[in-house]
Amino acid sequence: MALSKFAVATAAALMATGAWAECAFENPVPVKALTAGFAAWKVVTASMAECGNFEAELDQDFRLKQPAAFEANPSLYHIGGVSNSPFVPLYDQGTIRPLDDLVEKFGQDISPIQLIKLDGNVWAIAMMVNAQHLMYRSDILDELGIDVPATYEEVLDAAAKIKAAGVVEYPMGGTYKSGWNLGMEFINLYLGMGGEFFGESFAPAVNNDTGIATLETMKRITEYLDPEYLVSDSTYVQQQFQQGKIALANLWQSRAAAMDNPQESQVVGKVGMASAPMGSVRPSSTLWWDGIVIAKNITDEEAEAAFQVALEGMDSETITANNDTAVWLVDGFVPGAAAQGAIATAENGAAPFPASKAMGLMHTALGNIVSDYLTGATSAEEALAKVEAAYTTSAKDAGLL
């Protein structure tokens, strides 16, 4: 968890010198942003920097830093890059401002689909959607005569065949790093099987047959992963793909374009995109949005500047120049090959990630404890009982129960 701090912290600092051809608005006040570190944010923050007076921090641990940073007065950042679940603590704490006025004043180009509304107000402007979906080495599947798998049973069959053929080091990759990633994998599979996380008034409800089936499927998947799967995050899986070490993975759409980047990838044109494997009810994946929020504890002048900088960063010009980097929500986006897996996942009926305070606590408990079962330290029932106990303890501490 803490490691990515060392690995992914990059800063882009540019001072205003006046001659920024691509930014229509010359930014008068210093603006800072804290966002995630994947490719789409690199594109967008680089484009924001063209307005001058702008500094961005791209950090995959942004979700841990944002609540405290935005609570400070004045806020340490003006713009926050958020998605479904990191949005919740900021909204709950009241450290971000409603954007209705700003949208009215400057948001002529914002399409209505981008507005994140809660309780009648606009709180965030989304720029893209993201989902985990199946990526596969089309050349390997063709060679072995395997159809693109549609369910996890088919994925496991395919993995067994690939393993038998011995064409790659490990048949599958998986974002199984303990913590957020591992919790996410459980949530994907559990929702895919139609599971519910909570019973009456937010009491935990994962210790059931669906939960056990989820854990058992995960364990069967781990047999085909690199044995060091508990330290493998999205970047690691992306690199495994790029270096031709794996053939199948349920990976984020935001990583798809990197497969065809000739500077990094040895498998250009060989990675196909398909829907996330179907569970019994819906695809084993969730839909996410990524977008920006503006801090509350800053002056109105700063907020106006920050909002305009943010909009410049995600304007049609930037998006069309980087069309395949993400599934953009901005006008001008044309879905390419890299977007097909995410679109198929959505069409198959994947649910939006059910972000809430309670879900945050559940996600944390799952991320910490599922590994106990995978390493063989506990049985599936014990692990799920432990998840429920850990959730209950922290929910009581937080005041939810």
Next chain:
Amino acid sequence: MKFRTFAAFVGPSVALMILFIAMPLASVFVQSFQVTRVIYEEIEVESCTPGFVAQTCVTETRLQPVVDDQGDMVVETEFVGFGSYINVLEPDRLAEALGEASWSRLMGIDFWKALRFTLTFTLVTLPLVLGTGLAIALAVNSVARSIRGQVIFVSLLPFIITPVIGALSIRWLFIGDGILTALLEWALDRDIAMFAQAWTIELMMLIYRVWHVAPFAFVVFYAGLQTVNSDTLESAVVDGASRFERLRYVIVPHLMPLIVFVALIHLMDAYRVFEEIVGFSSQAHVISLQWLTYDLLTPDQSGSRSISRASASAMLTMVGIVILLVPLLRKTWRDHRLGRI
């Protein structure tokens, strides 16, 4: 020394210790008995998020913090007695695990799992650090004077590396197909994954810590060796004592106070093992008590921290260190009373 002079010398130090050690400690102590909660209310809200083709709007029941007139969240602080300690120690599950005499169930409880590793780590590294430190000191003491400076410099290098950076370097050398794993695979002709099971990770942690701390023991012992009475050593030689007997009956007793000192420092340091866990990202396999406190203090996915449980865990860590140090402190105190020091 007059009391006034004494007070003037130690005053600033005592004041700073009260400000930066005693007061935070008292605050942690108090917080471990309190829980501060946000007050939530259930409300019905409409929320809209983007789908791929259209916006999805749903009306849902949402827990929302109650805010006061200034727009701040309303919180309440409640005295919970030993509640947080119970949440950390989980005595129910401990009793269950002990009742079934099930080691794996015991290791399923975070605190006891962390305690098991912390104690193993502390007690295994202690003799290794003392032994390695003494061995290097004796070796350096017997090399020719002309190259002694260079040898000391090289021996000290591991100690000046920042612990987290050292741990990260080891991780990068071994993770996946890191160069040392690749070398091992080549030498042993088999597939090796050093980060796939707990025992290899623990082994790397032990070796790393001994490598890192032995120079400290070495420096202290080396200084001590310079004061060994050469007359005693020579008479031991005359009496026909072997090299080992001289070490056993002359050198080690002479160095004893230093050995106790190094052991004290090492116990305190090793019990707070933390850099290795973070540097190796080993939390799925191996955790330590200090890491447990840190994890409770880190905001979780919902942005909340478990301050009360973290405080309880920190107090328990302190209690653990005190218990470990008691035998050594008692020895030092006895020696002191008998006038040996």
